[in-house]
Amino acid sequence: xxxxxxxxxxxxxxxxxxxxxxxxxxxxxxxxxxxxxxxxxxxxxxxxxxxxxxxxxxxxxxxxxxxxxxxxxxxxxxxxxxxxxxxxxxxxxxxxxxxxxxxxxxxxxxxxxxxxxxxxxxxxxxxxxxxxxxxxxxxxxxxxxxxxxxxxxxxxxxxxxxxxxxxxxxxxxxxxxxxxxxxxxxxxxxxxxxxxxxxxxx
Numbered sequence: 159x160x161x162x163x164x165x166x167x168x169x170x171x172x173x174x175x176x177x178x179x180x181x182x183x184x185x186x187x188x189x190x191x192x193x194x195x196x197x198x199x200x201x202x203x204x205x206x207x208x209x210x211x212x213x214x215x216x217x218x219x220x221x222x223x224x225x226x227x228x229x230x231x232x233x234x235x236x237x238x239x240x241x242x243x244x245x246x247x248x249x250x251x252x253x254x255x256x257x258x259x260x261x262x263x264x265x266x267x268x269x270x271x272x273x274x275x276x277x278x279x280x281x282x283x284x285x286x287x288x289x290x291x292x293x294x295x296x297x298x299x300x301x302x303x304x305x306x307x308x309x310x311x312x313x314x315x316x317x318x319x320x321x322x323x324x325x326x327x328x329x330x331x332x333x334x335x336x337x338x339x340x341x342x343x344x345x346x347x348x349x350x351x352x353x354x355x356x357x358x359x360x
Contacts, residue, residue: 217263224256242350289320305355306345311337 231248239246293316299308314336318329344350 179331212261213262217259217266220259221256222264222324224252224254225260226252227255228252242348286320303356305353306341307337307354310340
């Protein structure tokens with residue numbers, strides 16, 4: 159009987175953490191990756207909130223790319239809206255991209271929804287990421303050596319294939335439509351000095 163009493167007291171002391179120890183009351187099941195450190199007043203520190211939200215990384219990357227594009231484009235002639243210079247579009251797109259990056263980071267700062275601690279999702283769509291990154295690269299290469307038509311078509315076609323529901327036919331139709339729209343807008347209406355097909359006088 160005495161041995162059972164001692165064992166019960168030892169178990170109570172181990173579970174309670176000793177006299178005066180702080181006890182934690184759980185209000186539900188915490189899923190893995192969603193537990194955030196809290197201070198002595200039960201508040202989530204801003205630093206932990208900053209670290210766990212992926213939107214901060216996305217916003218910072220967009221801000222970095224936008225500032226880089228704007229600074230690089232400012233070294234070229236800007237021109238006017240009717241007669242754009244080679245630095246007009248990089249500067250404008252860079253400013254817009256930087257603003258969107260700040261907006262995304264600001265929205266994430268004010269959001270109180272929990273965010274998973276993992277930076278990558280459980281099943282990353284690597285093929286989609288590769289298509290989205292490869293599209294602009296093809297645009298740069300084909301724009302330099304082929305012209306606007308093959309550059310725009312290849313960029314849109316490859317990026318569209320990053321969608322799981324896209325097919326080769328739907329991607330080709332979308333790329334053709336965007337190419338026609340881009341040629342009419344940028345070549346004929348805005349008269350941007352970008353040849354349609356290098357080696358051909360179109």
